[in-house]
Amino acid sequence: MSLVVQKYGGSSVADADAIKRVARRIVDTRMQGHDVVVTVSAMGDTTDELIDLSNAVSGKEHPREMDILLTAGERISMSLLAMAVRDLGVGAQSFTGPQAGVITSGAYGRARIIDVEPGRLRQTLAGGEVAIVAGFQGLNQETQDIQTLGRGGSDTTAVALAAALNADVCEIYTDVDGVFSADPRIVPSARKLNSITYEEMLDMAASGAKVLMPRCVEYARRFNVPIHVRSSFSGLEGTWVKDATEGEVMEEPIIAGVAHDRSEAKITVIGIPDVPGSAARLFEAVASSGANIDMIVQNVSATRTGVTDISFTLPVAAVPEASAAIEADQELIGYTDLVTDDTIGKVSLIGAGMRSSSGVSAKFFAALRDAGINIEMISTSDIRISVVTRAEKLDDAVRAVHTAFGLDSSQGEAVVYGGSGR
Numbered sequence: 001m002s003l004v005v006q007k008y009g010g011s012s013v014a015d016a017d018a019i020k021r022v023a024r025r026i027v028d029t030r031m032q033g034h035d036v037v038v039t040v041s042a043m044g045d046t047t048d049e050l051i052d053l054s055n056a057v058s059g060k061e062h063p064r065e066m067d068i069l070l071t072a073g074e075r076i077s078m079s080l081l082a083m084a085v086r087d088l089g090v091g092a093q094s095f096t097g098p099q100a101g102v103i104t105s106g107a108y109g110r111a112r113i114i115d116v117e118p119g120r121l122r123q124t125l126a127g128g129e130v131a132i133v134a135g136f137q138g139l140n141q142e143t144q145d146i147q148t149l150g151r152g153g154s155d156t157t158a159v160a161l162a163a164a165l166n167a168d169v170c171e172i173y174t175d176v177d178g179v180f181s182a183d184p185r186i187v188p189s190a191r192k193l194n195s196i197t198y199e200e201m202l203d204m205a206a207s208g209a210k211v212l213m214p215r216c217v218e219y220a221r222r223f224n225v226p227i228h229v230r231s232s233f234s235g236l237e238g239t240w241v242k243d244a245t246e247g248e249v250m251e252e253p254i255i256a257g258v259a260h261d262r263s264e265a266k267i268t269v270i271g272i273p274d275v276p277g278s279a280a281r282l283f284e285a286v287a288s289s290g291a292n293i294d295m296i297v298q299n300v301s302a303t304r305t306g307v308t309d310i311s312f313t314l315p316v317a318a319v320p321e322a323s324a325a326i327e328a329d330q331e332l333i334g335y336t337d338l339v340t341d342d343t344i345g346k347v348s349l350i351g352a353g354m355r356s357s358s359g360v361s362a363k364f365f366a367a368l369r370d371a372g373i374n375i376e377m378i379s380t381s382d383i384r385i386s387v388v389t390r391a392e393k394l395d396d397a398v399r400a401v402h403t404a405f406g407l408d409s410s411q412g413e414a415v416v417y418g419g420s421g422r
């Protein structure tokens with residue numbers, strides 16, 4: 001007998017029938033003799049609908065109340081799922097994040113799990129019952145307030161529970177059959193990966209492949225939790241996210257996949273004095289706004305003028321505060337103009353094999369050229385190349401790169417079983 005943690009995403013519990021279908025799967029796992037802990041997301045697009053509702057009631061920032069509001073979505077699905085499991089004759093109890101011992105720290109809306117005290121869950125398992133935990137939430141012990149983990153945070157809840165309970169596997173059930181070489185909604189010919197290393201999955205997730213939240217992959221790598229990403233709509237084997245154990249051969253293609261991201265914007269600061277300290281002053285202002293920046297490009301100074309331009313990318317939601325902070329320090333930084341642009345997209349190619357093969361960048365840029373796509377920014381790591389393009393060209397860019405690297409599957413189209421892709 002083993003201990004299995006299962007996470008069901010919003011599209012897997014979108015309505016009453018879906019909840020009953022998921023309950024059946026949980027009961028089947030329990031009947032096979034496994035201990036089962038489940039974490040669940042809010043039904044369908046509930047989280048987005050709650051955000052829309054809060055905007056309709058008040059356009060202002062209310063971080064504490066917002067977190068309480070959003071955690072309600074997961075409470076609805078967890079309790080309904082517990083009822084459905086019990087109706088099938090298997091004991092089950094649902095728990096909020098705080099009841100389950102999930103302890104968080106940090107800012108509202110993007111708290112981190114710092115510890116899990118799973119006593120209550122262990123008791124439930126010892127009683128032969130299934131424990132169902134609300135995803136995406138925990139209790140901040142300093143403030144005694146409930147907090148959320150950021151969008152997609154139920155993935156992290158699942159891995160944190162699996163680590164704390166020393167589970168044999170963490171199964172992430174979603175609306176596609178696993179991790180693909182690109183988002184199947186954009187590239188129907190994407191191929192399912194049988195396995196992927198933590199390192200590559202982390203870069204895929206951080207580059208926008210929202211099938212897993214980046215922090216969940218970080219957490220899994222740190223605690224060595226094997227993740228099995230699979231569909232709750234099919235019985236197919238999905239994708240294993242783990243490192244190869246000794247003697248085991250993992251698939252080792254040069255490229256793991258192509259990821260894309262539409263959630264960033266670009267800020268360009270024009271006419272900054274090209275002297276030591278300018279970049280520090282600019283990014284100190286940005287840091288004071290709490291924004292996390294991604295790419296940075298500084299154009300070569302025209303010696304004639306002695307000034308330069310710096311562009312950087314950051315989450316769209318962080319633009320108002322970041323630009324206000326830069327504008328407040330305009331005199332100190334000494335720039336002339338600030339331009340924001342939220343019509344950008346980012347395409348990234350990820351693969352650990354890049355470290356040891358040449359010509360990858362050339363092929364990547366040639367693919368974009370052949371598709372008529374202009375590159376606005378470039379950044380690289382040893383296993384990733386990313387470029388910023390116009391948002392409306394992003395889908396074409398993803399498909400062009402995917403094809404150029406021979407990633408298209410010959411086994412028919414990838415299935416997207418549900419979800420709105422929102």
Ligand code: ADP
Nearest residue numbers: 009010011174175179180182183185209210211
């Ligand atoms: P859930 O509600 O189950 O958490 P998400 O919508 O957060 O589901 O994540 C699943 C979605 O991730 C898929 O429907 C797919 O559109 C998207 N996705 C993006 N990149 C990939 C990828 N490389 N492989 C699989 N899915 C991907």
Ligand code: ASP
Nearest residue numbers: 041047136151152153154
């Ligand atoms: N319901 C939350 C969201 O939509 C958390 C999650 O689904 O993982 O982001």
Ligand code: MG
Nearest residue numbers: 009152210211
């Ligand atoms: Mg998700």
